[in-house]
Amino acid sequence: MLTKVVYEEARRRALEFLYRAGIAVSDAEKENIEVAEYGKGDLDSIGLELVVYVNTDRCCAKELVLFPGQTCPEHRHPAVGGEPGKEETFRCRWGEAYLFVPGERSENPQGKPPAGYEKHFSCEHEIVLRPGDQYTLEPDTLHWFRAGPDGAVISEFSTKSRDELDIYTDPQIVASQARTL
Numbered sequence: 632m633l634t635k636v637v638y639e640e641a642r643r644r645a646l647e648f649l650y651r652a653g654i655a656v657s658d659a660e661k662e663n664i665e666v667a668e669y670g671k672g673d674l675d676s677i678g679l680e681l682v683v684y685v686n687t688d689r690c691c692a693k694e695l696v697l698f699p700g701q702t703c704p705e706h707r708h709p710a711v712g713g714e715p716g717k718e719e720t721f722r723c724r725w726g727e728a729y730l731f732v733p734g735e736r737s738e739n740p741q742g743k744p745p746a747g748y749e750k751h752f753s754c755e756h757e758i759v760l761r762p763g764d765q766y767t768l769e770p771d772t773l774h775w776f777r778a779g780p781d782g783a784v785i786s787e788f789s790t791k792s793r794d795e796l797d798i799y800t801d802p803q804i805v806a807s808q809a810r811t812l
């Protein structure tokens with residue numbers, strides 16, 4: 632678990648990144664910035680800050696903030712009750728991000744798993760996302776992503792988000808406890 636101080640600092644810092652990206656958020660959204668630390672208590676390495684704009688039965692939109700080098704750990708979105716899992720599109724708005732998906736191993740990847748966590752990262756095909764670049768993941772596709780040296784702001788457009796059902800490669804990450812809120 633994060634201390635209250637670390638948590639509040641992460642929220643404040645996430646807001647700075649959103650401003651830098653030129654993204655306007657309402658006061659209510661500022662209050663609702665979430666911090667995901669995935670039960671690791673190591674937010675600089677494994678973590679993500681997010682603003683959820685909408686999440687209905689049919690669609691979802693979020694803004695994701697990653698601090699420099701911060702990583703969203705490898706996971707997938709499985710089918711639920713006969714419905715396919717979540718389909719996700721990531722569009723980089725600011726900074727640079729390295730998205731890893733199944734496929735041929737990239738020769739000289741710009742991103743790599745955070746030190747000490749390598750065994751829980753298996754996807755080695757890298758997609759570099761810079762402002763204006765986007766990539767769509769089919770449901771149930773394993774993936775992870777990491778911010779470049781300046782951090783990243785990424786818009787996420789998807790079908791319904793059921794974060795509590797996500798499956799992580801690291802068996803210690805329990806999706807329902809991934810967020811501190």
Ligand code: ZN
Nearest residue numbers: 706708719774
């Ligand atoms: Zn995902």
